Amino acid sequence: MRTPLLTSLILLASAATASAQPADSAPPTTEPAPPAIPAPAPPTDSGATVIQGAGSPAAVIVDAPASEPASITEVGVQRLPASAYPEWEIRGLKYGSLWLTFHGMQWPYMPSMTDGRRFVVGISGWGWIDNSYEKFAPWGPNANIERDRIKYWKQQARMLLRITPTYALDRDYFVQGQVELVGTGDQTATRADVGGADTDDLYLKVGKWRSWDVQVGRFEGWEVFHLGMGLDFNTFERQGAVGPGESAYPIGYYGVTDAQFRPSGAVGSLAAHVYPLRILRFEALGTAGSNLTGPVYAVRPVAILDLGWLKLKGGLEYQHIGGLKATDLTDVTSKGLGGAIQFVFLPHIEFGLNGAQGTVVSIDSSGRLSPTGSLTRTSLGAFANVSNGHPRHPVLFGVGSVLTWTEDQNGIAPNPIDKVWLYQGYLAAQYVWQDVFYIKLVGGYSRAHYATAGQDPRIEFDNEVYSLRLRLSFYF
């Protein structure tokens, strides 16, 4: 008699409990919830005084034995929540190229919300797999033309795990470290190759949130020249129409980029960041060390005015590379400046214009000017992204172009100096699934036109390349 009734009641109670849990019917949240605020630690009684036999004539005061420190220390490991990606002002169209840039803001932003000390290891990262094809089609009186007639299939991949231990002293001050561990899919790439590094960021940072910080280690300087949804690092369209026959010509785009990217070799950076206003940000980046060529030092100040819908960026840089040996007179000095203006009109369109010019004066190891290594590079670029702004099925189109003129000091009469222009353009379409999985198709076109010194008329030839690339990315 009792058993079925009890069973029924238990089942009924279970059912009521289950139906009362709204999580089952609620849609899954795509962004991780902010971390639960840890409860304050209870006061410890180690070393407290205890009265034994209180109230009796034989009361004795004794010290209680000190308790052992906990053998397990709680450490928070947290997938970076949405709040760790700051948006003091609008970064850009959601999932677009500007949105994936932080415009100098401090990130990961991991303050303590309780005014107490807090140690958390933040976990984040991203990985991508590129499947791409390119075909070169050179023409003209080029002595290396047969070397340039190539087509290429390539799959390359990169996965990056970002670990960010952050010790927040309170809401304001913090100590933060970050290491980005990289796995590379292209097994032909060595550590010294472009994209072959097994570590991206490795830095320490101390400062006050939204006010200032000092950062030291291996990291990138702030971006000035924005390329949009194409021309990604380590891709065919980024390389442009520079075939194997012309690889000696350093004609790639210039965007205040000589000292921006993470240096190779035993070289590190030190940067001071100041945020006098929410909309105004400054970086003073210094780099020093020795790479395979020799001792190198550089400075690169950048300023960003960010009103959200309008962003103005400007930067300067100076870099010097010397020779390793005492008798080596190598002296390569690079200088440059550039700026960008970007507009964001949510939720549908963003676009921008960039310009930069840099010079290189190259003295070789014997102290003579290297005429082909001494360059003036000028790049102009533009990009535009549009989005349907759909919350569940966001699709973005991107278009962009960069035109770069390069002139060296190859002073051979009757036509001194080599002149080369390089055009790089792309179209991109991107769909984002579940906020974290990006599917992007990029078609690229690039053309380089070479006009070489020393002949009358000049020897002029061309190269062009078409490329197609499908990138699958996972951001976490």
Add this chain to the structure above:
Amino acid sequence: MRKASTLFGLAVITAASSSIARAADAPPAAMPVAMSESTPPPKPRPRFEIVASFLPMGFGKFSAVAGGFPVETDASFAYGASLSASYRIIAGLSVGIAPQMIFNVEPKDQMALSWPQSRELDYMARIAYTWRFVDSIGLYVEVLPGWSTISPPGHQATAGFVIAGGGGCALDMTDQLFVNLGVGLQRGYQKVADVNTDGKSDYVRIAVGIGYRF
């Protein structure tokens, strides 16, 4: 008695199960109902649309006769513009016109084939089918048959049939305004009328457009 109690228990279980089922099936909140009462039904999509497109034309081939022999060589990267007008006759299926003009039509290497930089004018019809898997996103395929002329300066024009086909994606910015990105192939059969020799072009046709619906 035991039988009766078992039946009672089963009845309670059944009642509980049905309440679970109802709880799972029930809408999470009354909001959708409220929304359906307050939100007007979506307006029917306008049937007529015009699109202005920029046309990068790459991976081209140009064929002509040089020294009495037919020669096919790579064409220079060309660029053009198109203005299309389409009318949706039934769900998804549109017909219209899409005239386009292409510049820089010429062989890439003048050493291989001498032909002056020319302008191509294509009078094309457009038949397209659009599938909307989301309200603001349309995937389309299209066929554009037509008549084409290539006019080299100082030379006799070539003319003939041209056909293009491809697919793309259109994104709605508003109910009327949209952008589209398409890719396809275009093949020309232009000839010099008097001597019946080729002067024709083939391209990979990209279309980057902005459109408006009426």
